[in-house]
Amino acid sequence: MLTDFYTLQSYEKTDNGNFSANILLNKDHNIFKGHFPGNPVTPGVCMMQIVKDLTEEFTGSKLFLKTASNVKFMAIINPFETPDLILELDINENEDEIKVKNTTTFGETIALKLSVTYKKI
Numbered sequence: 001m002l003t004d005f006y007t008l009q010s011y012e013k014t015d016n017g018n019f020s021a022n023i024l025l026n027k028d029h030n031i032f033k034g035h036f037p038g039n040p041v042t043p044g045v046c047m048m049q050i051v052k053d054l055t056e057e058f059t060g061s062k063l064f065l066k067t068a069s070n071v072k073f074m075a076i077i078n079p080f081e082t083p084d085l086i087l088e089l090d091i092n093e094n095e096d097e098i099k100v101k102n103t104t105t106f107g108e109t110i111a112l113k114l115s116v117t118y119k120k121i
Contacts, residue, residue: 002049005029009084011058019058019089023050027079042077047112051087051102055118059093063118066097075111082106096120 032040104112
């Protein structure tokens, strides 16, 4: 869905079963030309899509967003200044759904915290 918006640089599954992913935003993507001209900001909905994409990648499941709670955008993600992001995903899976707690950071700055539940499709 977000063709060429970001690149998954690396990821690892931690000892406690969580995932840590390093992504690189494509500062030249067309989304940034309109959001916002001269002052690019990564749209929150795009960050939510990245969390979904990574969860699908890590679980091998196709997902549909069921609920989102505690969605907190805490810092602006400018793709020219901070294109390297770390996404920590605490993924809990059962038969019908997957719950994810995410914290997204750049450097020492927390940019996003959210909790989502996806339905497996």
